[in-house]
Amino acid sequence: MSYLSSLFSLFGGLGMFLYGMTIMSDGMQKAASSKMSKFLNIVTENRIMAVLLGAGITALVQSSSATTVMVVGFVNAGILNLSQSVGIIMGANIGTTITAWMVSLTQVSSSALSFFKPEFFAPLLVGFGAFRFLFGKKGNDDLLANFCIGVGLIFIGLEFMSSAVSPYADSPIFSRAFQVMGGNPVLGILAGAIVTGLIQSSAASVSILQTLALSGAVPRAAGFYITLGQNIGTCVTAMLSSAGASRTAKRAAVIHLLFNVCGAVIFGIIIFFMSFPFAHFFQGGLSPVEISLFHTIFNVSCTIILYPFGDALVNLSGKLVLESSKDKEEAENPNHYTEVEKNLIQHLDLRILESPAIAISATKTEVINMARITAENIRHASDILLNENVAEIPEVFARETIIDNMQKLLTEYLIHIGNLSLNEMQKLEVTNMFNTITDIERAADHANNIAEQAQYADEHNISFSEIGQDDLRKISDKVIESFNSSIDAFERNDLEAVVRTAHLEDQVDEMEEDMRETHILRLSSGECVPQAGVVFLDVISDLERISDHADNIADYVKAMI
Incomplete structure (x- = not known):
């Protein structure tokens, strides 16, 4: 019965986390909506501005997948070109690190600071937001209420997941699984990619990993590999979104995949070879803060390393995404639309x-x-x-x-x-x-x-x-x-x-x-x-x-x- 109860708590916590993310994202999009379209208009051939724009939008909507799907749509609609999309995609990976740092706040361990732990004041935020909705002016959107309820549910959901997992932190199954992934980069990256691809949210999958890491059961090597895989898994949403779009839009989705795969390969190789001389460090327990730090270093470093190769990614996407027979047929035989x-x-x-x-x-x-x-x-x-x-x-x-x-x-x-x-x-x-x-x-x-x-x-x-x-x-x-x-x-x-x-x-x-x-x-x-x-x-x-x-x-x- 306890197993079933823990399973329910895990799924319930994940559900509250995802729902909280959605509510908070909606509130922040509404608050920033008039500025987001203005931000898009200032994106020119300056790729640095595009990177900053991608990071800013993703920080607002709390989802790199959502940003990349928008980019695919913008490219398909002719609002952006592929060169501009590269910068926004790079920036999206930086913006998504905000969520991981929010989750890291749950690791405040000092009793003097426990008052500031998010799960302590999360119920208060939900209650405040609910009262704003119930007793506020009818017919008006309350963006503050949206934000408070969303943030509150995120941390309550994390607390549920943490409580559900903590009794099994010392389970041999967990420790053995993480040991295998820590010694095999391919398995670790694959696990992170599959989980993220299934739940369609890198923020959620990173948060699950951080929740598991609270107990100290996740070795650093395994956690790093899984984090690399999570960045690849987040590409699934954009790849699915590009189905049925123009060839140019498909290329934007492929650029996103190439960028994250290249970054994962580079860091995967570095971690693998570094794990031999520094075995003690990489076999030690990984904390949520370390996950946030690695997540940030990885995404910022990938952007810096691959930034000069933006045009190369565009050219490579053109070779990988071939012109389909449908595209050729439409070019030769235009339909009845003017x-x-x-x-x-x-x-x-x-x-x-x-x-x-x-x-x-x-x-x-x-x-x-x-x-x-x-x-x-x-x-x-x-x-x-x-x-x-x-x-x-x-x-x-x-x-x-x-x-x-x-x-x-x-x-x-x-x-x-x-x-x-x-x-x-x-x-x-x-x-x-x-x-x-x-x-x-x-x-x-x-x-x-x-x-x-x-x-x-x-x-x-x-x-x-x-x-x-x-x-x-x-x-x-x-x-x-x-x-x-x-x-x-x-x-x-x-x-x-x-x-x-x-x-x-x-x-x-x-x-x-x-x-x-x-x-x-x-x-x-x-x-x-x-x-x-x-x-x-x-x-x-x-x-x-x-x-x-x-x-x-x-x-x-x-x-x-």
Whole structure:
């Protein structure tokens, strides 16, 4: 019965640890979300900046696997190139050492310092966070509560695992297993890689090793080899993530694997040969602090050693990841998607969802692109009507199909984002993008209607009077200005553009009303033929509705400012 109880405690502790990591990571991502996308934008060809960025993001999200998966997504989406990705991957390995140092705090042994041991105040943190959630303001994200509960659960989980393992620390099975791994680098590295690959978290596997080391049952050689393997095992997540991605994205995942394998081989050889003259040291017990120290030295040293060979890793990945038959076939026989839609699909990579802030930023960029295409269609349709360039009408219809497909793809991606853990501002931004996409698509429909009216006028030999043409030109120019102003407001969160859009929309309303009245008078006096009058009224109605949608877009921006 005691065996079963210990097993339950071990799994329960691991579960609390992983859940705590998730909660803390979510809280920290929300708190730093607006800055993470800015950090990404400053990554250029400067690999040192990329290393620092990778370390910073990983320290925030507490997972090198998550960072590398994001990198695969960024590369697949064309946001980063392979050279930039190398630096971020190197930095991710440094950032992940933070978790190991957090766990090392559990080894505070002095009675005078026991008050500061994490497991002592962990329940207080969970209680504080829970009360913040229960009695805080409803509808608001409490990032401090997330952080406190996450940290508390991490250390409570570690205490559970430590309590479950400690009775068996002197078991012959443990000691024999670690002795074998300490004398065989391959077995030690393989064990660390397999465990980490299975639980998909190097932070968790390092923490398990540190928990076992608390009892002094882990020899230094075995612990060092297992730690090397854990860095290889963390590559599994990115490798799985790259399945189905572009060849370039697969190369980013392979670069991550090459980097960690090279580092493990270098350090594995050094430890193996050093273990003979310093046998007493390497056979001694390993402490959690020593694991954290070795973990940090290993990752920082690997980055320093392999940093000059970043381009070589990129070239080697190109030789290892060959162009598949699918890639060749797609290049030779492009599918039914246009270039615009292909770029959209590529840029909205599901792997970017690992970072909600960057996913939202990438989506906003594509919404702006959709709006610019729509603005071009509005301008083009009006130009066709006024200049009777009916041969260009199919271009407007083709662009309308692209806009419809973009709306579908963007909506589906926003649904994915909406299911993520978002803060209140991000939720509002996603909701406003949903509404903005709808208004853009409806504005595009009205542009399509204008092109259809131009086609109808051509088929029935309908032409407008000089006054009618002048009116159409004036209102269409004002509408195009209004729609472009709304796009500027959305792109820059510009309150001045919001006000300008509202002012232009009022002018369009007045123009539409005046033109409708004067045109009806011309119809009554026989100055205009009825068929031309119907087309004219339909067109100014479509233009006025486009201006309304522009005003709606500006209102969504106003709600964000």
